[in-house]
Amino acid sequence: MNRYYVIAMIALLILIIAIPVYAWMEPARMEQAQQLLREKYVQDAAVMYVDNCALCHGVEGEGIGAYPPLNTEGIREADYDFLYKTIARGRYNTAMTAWHEDDGGPFNSYQIEELVAFLRYVDWAQVKEIAAQQGVIPPAMPVPEVQDSFLEQVAALGAEGESWANGIATYAQSCTTCHGVNGEGTDLAPALNDEDTRMADAEELARIIREGIPGTMMPSWDKKLDEQTIEDVVAFLQNWDKINEAGLELTPPAPIHVDLNNPEEVLALGETLYANTCAACHGENGEGGSGPALNSLQILTRHTDDDLRRVIIYGPRRPNSIMPAFGDRLTSVEVDALVAYIRSWEETAVWVKNPRGTEQGGGPPWLRATPDSNNPISPEGNRGFGRGRWRKNPPPDQGLDTQP
C-alpha cells in the first residue's frame, strides 16, 4: 500500500474513533453548556436587577416597604410563564409596571428571560457582588442617605427648623420611593413639593398620612409613625420651598456604573468609597486621625496589595484595634478599588515619623502583647509588628483569601 492510502486510512481511523467519543461526551457537554448559560443569564440579569428593580424590591430581594420580597421559595418555584408575564406585562393595580418593549418597557424578550432565570437561580446574597464585578455598584441604601450635617443645616433655617429636619429625615426614609426624592412625584404617586400641598390644610395632610387613601397605594402610617413625627412631616411638606431656597436638596440614590477596565474610573470609585468609609478615621488624604496615617511611605512600601485587602476584609491583626472588618459590607470590586486608591498615594507618600500616632507604634513590644497565643505579635511568636515577617508565613487559618 503506498503512503497516500496509509495517510487516508489513518485520517479515516481517527475520524471513526473521534466521532463516537465526541458523541459519547456530547450529553455531558450540553449539560455543562446549559449550566454555563444559566450562570451567564444570572450575571447579566443581576446588572439589570440592580439598575431597575432593586430600588423597590431591595438589592438582596428582601422587599422594601409595601413592595414584595423576591428572595422566597415561592418565587423560585413559581411557574415560568407566571414570572415571565408578570415582568413583561406588569401587574394590574399595583406599582409593577410592564417591562417588555412591546408594552413600553426597556427590555426585549431575551432580557426578560434572563430576569426570570435570575429569579429562579440567583443566590441573593451574591447579587451585590455579581453586579459589582460587572461595574454596577448598587446604592448603599434604597433611599437617599441623609447626613447629620444636612439636618443641622435644615434645623438652622428657622424657629421650626428642628421639626422640619425631623420631617425631611422621615420623608427621605419612608416616602421617596413613591413620591420622588425631591417630591417631584413618580408614576406611583403625586408630587408633593408644590403649591397645592403647601396651601392644603395641615390637619387634612396629617389625616391622609395617618389613615392613607383607600383604593390607592398610599398606606396608613399611624402604626409606623408617631403623632409628633407625622406633624413634623406635615410641617416639612408645607415649608419645603423654604428648604429648597436655602439650596438644600436630597440626593437620589443611584447605582454607580464603573468601567472596570478603566483604571481612572476604578480609582474614582476608590476615592468615593474612601471618603465615605475610611476618611473619618484615617484622614481625608490618609494623613491619619484616630486611625494610622495610611499615606506614609512606611505603611505603603511594607504592605502589599494583598495585605491591604486582607485588613479591609478581615480587620487588622493588631490586638484591640477598633477598625471593623468590612468584608460583609464591601464587594470584592469595591475592596480592590479602595486598595488601588490607597496604593495610588505610594508615589508621593512621605516618610511619616510616627504613622500610628503613638510612639513606637503603641508602646514597647512587651506591652503590646496580649494573653492570646494566636496573636501574631505576641513576644513568643517573635514577630515584631511592622517588620513584615508575619506576611511571609501567614498562619494557615488566616491564609490569603480575598473573597469576603
Add this chain to the structure above:
Amino acid sequence: MQASTKTPSGKSSHVSRQVERSRMRAVMNNIILHLHPTRVPASALRLTYTWGLGGLSALLTVILISTGILLMFRYDASVERAYASIQFLETQVMFGSLLRSVHHWAANLLLVTVFLHMLRVFFTGSYKKGRATNWLVGIALLLLVVSFNFTGYLLPWDQLAYWAVTVATSLLSYIPLIGNALTTFLLGGPEVGQATLRNFYAIHVAVLPALLLLTMSYHFWRIRKDGDISQPERDDKVLKLTTIPYLIQIELAAAALLITSILLWAMFVPAPLEEMANPAHPPNPAKAAWYFLGLQELLLHMHPLAAMMLPGLILLGVALIPFWDTRSEDIGIYFRSSTGKKIALSAAVLGVVLPIVLVVLDEYWVDFPGWLPGLPTIVSNGMIPLVLTMAGLGIIYWSFQKLFKGNRSESTLGLVTFLFISLITLTIIGIFFRGPNMALIWPW
C-alpha cells in the same frame, strides 16, 4: 448477503455485481475525468507545486454548504430570536455546537486557502498563456468568498457580529455618489437592524451560493479549456502519469487529512459566541472582521475615501496583471527566475518593514492636516497620502527594474509580492497591535 435480483440475462447475481461494480467505476471515473485530464505531467503532481490549495478550497466549499444547510434548520434570522436560536443549538441539539464550529472554522480557513491559492497562481505565473479569463474568475471567486464571510459574520447577532458589520458598512457610505444609497439598500435602513439581518441571511444562504456554484463550475471548466495545470515550457517529452490512481490518491489523502483536522480542531476549539448584540454598548476597540483589519488599518491613516480607493486601485491592478505581464517563457516556474527570486525576497522583506515603519511614523509624527491647515482634509489627509503611496509603488517597481535588472514580469512579481505581504503585515498590525481607541499597543 445473497442478492435475489436477477439480471435480464438471467445470470447469477454474483456476476451481475461485478458488472454493476465496473459500471459504477466507469461512472465514477467519468466524473473524475470530467474534472481532471486523463493524464497529468509527473512534475505537476509534486505537492510543493500547487500545495493542493485549489482542491482544498473546493472541498471546504462542500463542507461549508453541507454544514450550512444543517445550520439553516435551527437558525432563526430575527433580531429577537437569532442569538437565542444559537444558544438553543449549542445546548439542546446533539452535535449542534460541533456543526457550528466546523462551519465557522471552515469558513475562516477557506479565506486563507483561497488567498494562498491566489498567491500560488501568481508566483508560478499561472495566469499566462490564455489563462487571463480564469484569473479574473478567480478574483471574482475571492470577492464572493469574502462576501460570504462578511454576511455570515452578522448572523449570530452577538456583539462581535453587530459591531464588525457596523464598522465595515459605515465604510461603504464613503463611496462617492452611490455610497449612502448602497449602504441604505444593503442595511435595509439607516442602521444595522432587523432588515439587515434578513438581507444578510438571504444573501448568505441563497444569492451567494448560487453565484458561487456557477462561478466555481466555470472556474473548473476553464482550467480544462486552458490546457490544464500550468507547466514550464519544455522541449523534451514530459513524463505523464494517469490521473487514476496517481492524482486521485493524493487528493484522497489530502481530503481525508483536511476533513479530519477540521473536525478535530472544531471539537477542541468551539466557535466563539459573545454577548448578545447591544447597539447601546460599542466595544472598545470596535474592530471589523479579522480579514478586513488590513483595510481598517488604512482608515486610521487616510481619509476614508482614499482608504477605499487605494485597495480598489490595487485590486484593479491585480486583475489586469495578465494583460500587462504577457511573457509566457517563465510560466509554471516559482518566482520566474533566479533574478525573480531575489526580487521577490527583497519585496517580501520590504513588505514587512515598510508598512511597520510607515504606521509608526504616521502614529507619532506625520500629520498632514496639521501641516497644511488651509486644505480640506480630503486633500490633505486623502489625496496627498494616496498620491504619495501610488508614487511609492511606482518607485518600488522602478527600483526593481534598475537595481535588479528585472524584466517586466519579474518587476511586476516584486511589486505585487510587496503589496500582498504589506496586506498581511497591515492585517497582523490590525489584529494584534491595535488596542482601545485603535491606539498602537504592545500585545504582550
